[in-house]
Amino acid sequence: MxxxxxxxxxxxxxxxxxxxxxxxxxxxxxxxxxxxxxxxxxxxxxxxxxxxxxxxxxxxxxxxxxxxxxxxxxxxxxxxxxxxxxxxxxxxxxxxxxxxxxxxxxxxxxxxxxxxxxxxxxxxxxxxxxxxxxxxxxxxRYSPYSKALYEVINSGSLGKLINIQHMEPIGYYHFAHSYVRGNWGKEENSCFSLMTKSCHDIDIICSWMSPAIPVRVSSFGSLQHFKKSEKPQTAGSATRCLDCPIANECPYSAKRIYLDPVANDFTGWPVSPLIDGVPDIENITMALKTGPYGRCVYETDNDVVDNQVVNLEFSNGATVSFTMVAFTSAICERQTRLHFSHGEIVGDMAKFTVTDFRPKPAKATMHRPPQDGGGHGGGDLGLISAFVKAVSTGKQGVLGTDIDEVLQSHLTVFAAEKSRREGKVIDVQDFGKDIKARCT
The missing domain is CATH 3.40.50.720 (NAD(P)-binding Rossmann-like Domain)
Structure with a gap:
């Protein structure tokens, strides 16, 4: 162009x-x-x-x-x-x-x-x-933090990457908003929560391990808390937060999550998705009285899991454990440990520490990449800017990935969910071949 x-x-x-x-x-x-x-x-x-x-x-x-x-x-x-x-x-x-x-x-x-x-x-x-x-x-993949992390991994300075422990803390009110009351709470309306929330975690794990590919996966998880059996007795028969006697003390109260912030002139996420237009006290109150976001989290029809672990084995023998959990104060601030033959990296999406085991004593270096603004630590703007450049130059490689890699990571997520549901270890590559054979 x-x-x-x-x-x-x-x-x-x-x-x-x-x-x-x-x-x-x-x-x-x-x-x-x-x-x-x-x-x-x-x-x-x-x-x-x-x-x-x-x-x-x-x-x-x-x-x-x-x-x-x-x-x-x-x-x-x-x-x-x-x-x-x-x-x-x-x-x-x-x-x-x-x-x-x-x-x-x-x-x-x-x-x-x-x-x-x-x-x-x-x-x-x-x-x-x-x-x-x-x-x-x-x-x-596209935040300054991730790009800096890639540089260390790809340099080979710490030796072979042998194990990853990665966690996504979704956040207690984020999960209640999106995966209980919101568009992603019921699988038949969207998909299972590992896919809708954490497919990009599996994707970045696969990219860190590349060129090795995932070969076996096991997974466990369930809906533990957001169901009627967990409803506090003191909430009584209330099915909406604005009618609930414990609205001021329940951490999942719609009043606390939506109405109180608007009263303090906050109109961003998670308030903004509730209505079409600019949020104010009157229309947010009406939305909570009549719409899905005002429902008690213990009285909804949600069915996606609120905690899940995924264990992966890669073709080079490396292993990964990933945890997705709703019950955290941190909101999507991933915590990662990467273990190499000669060192380790420990990070939290804002900074990471690289430790080389070989010097005496072991040498640790802190990296704090600049935050370029935008969501996901600059990842949102990083992605759209890379996409625009790829279109402008006509080069898919500018995105650092292609459709085959994207498909592979998605099929890995589907294989993990199959493991969770069936209670058995799944061969990821055989699973992918079976799906592709069905589509020919």
Whole structure:
């Protein structure tokens, strides 16, 4: 491409879509949002106005946008935009990506890639057939912290990477918001929580171990707390937090999580997703009285697990243990220990310590990479900027990964969930072959 900004369509203007779109305002010479797709009218107008989108390129549904694109390709012989950011609900990813890959659009798809293994395989085949630039929202790879960590791992200065212990502390109120009351609380509406929350943890673990690949996996986990049997007796028969006698003391109280922050003029996440438009006391109160986010966490229909462990063996004999847990004060601040033949790295997403065992005494060095702003320690902006550059240069390699690697990490997550459900060790590569065979 020439030096003109890459033109983008944001398909889905929720928290993730808005976050990626922000890059166009920060780097207007690199990219420009010229099309917006969003069913909620106030949010649609807000994002379109922020980016100065022409009304003819503002759509309520992705199918409307697809139809307009079809007409433009047919009559003018060109696509409406250079690339699409797919940030719709998880269970819509496959149909959107498959539709627009046929039209030859480059795409950045929010994680997870899809909600079934078969859909992931079909998407990978479509991406390859179309020959497009394709990225997935595995933002952990793209933060300054992760890039600095990669440099140490890839340098080989600590010898062979033998073992990883990695933990995602989801956060008690984050889990209640997203995985109990929210869009990801019920598997049939989205997917299991290891996929929707932690697929990018499995992805980055696989990238640290590369070129070794995962060969065996076992996993255990369950829904321990967010169910009726765990409801405090003092809550009585209340099914909504605003009617609950213990609303001021329950850590999962919707009043504490949403209403109290708004009363103190806070309108960001997790308050902002509750309504279409700007949150205030009146409309947040109404949302809690009538909508899903006001429900008692012990009285919902959620069914995804709130704690899970995954054990992986790689082709070179290295091992990994990963823990995903809801009950933490830290919110998504991953804790990682990487054990090498001649040293170790201990990190927390903001800083990491590298210890070399060979000097006497062992030498420890602290690394504190700069925080570039944006979500996930700068990973959100890191990903969208890399994607825009990949589209601009026509080089998939700028993203540091490809569709085969993306598919492999997703199939590993599906294999881990199969292990959890069936109570047995799963051969990851055989599992992947079986899924691919079903899709041929």
């Amino acid at each position: 020439d030096n003109k900004p890459v033109t983008l369509a944001i398909v889905g203007c929720g928290q993730r879509g808005k976050g990626y779109a922000e890059y166009a305002l920060l780097a207007p010479t690199k990219c420009k949002v010229i099309a917006v797709v969003e069913p909620r009218p106030k949010t649609r107008k807000e994002v379109a106005d922020a980016h100065g989108v022409d009304p003819s390129l503002v759509f309520a549904t992705w199918k409307d946008f697809h139809s307009a694109s079809t007409e433009t390709i047919k009559t003018v012989g060109k696509r409406l935009v250079d690339a699409i950011v797919v940030a719709v609900q998880d269970n819509m990813h496959a149909e959107v990506v498959l539709a627009f890959s046929e039209q030859g659009y480059h795409m950045l798809c929010e994680k997870p890639m899809a909600t079934t293994a078969e859909e992931c395989v079909r998407m990978a085949a479509a991406v390859k057939k179309a020959g497009i630039i394709f990225g997935v929202g595995h933002v952990l």
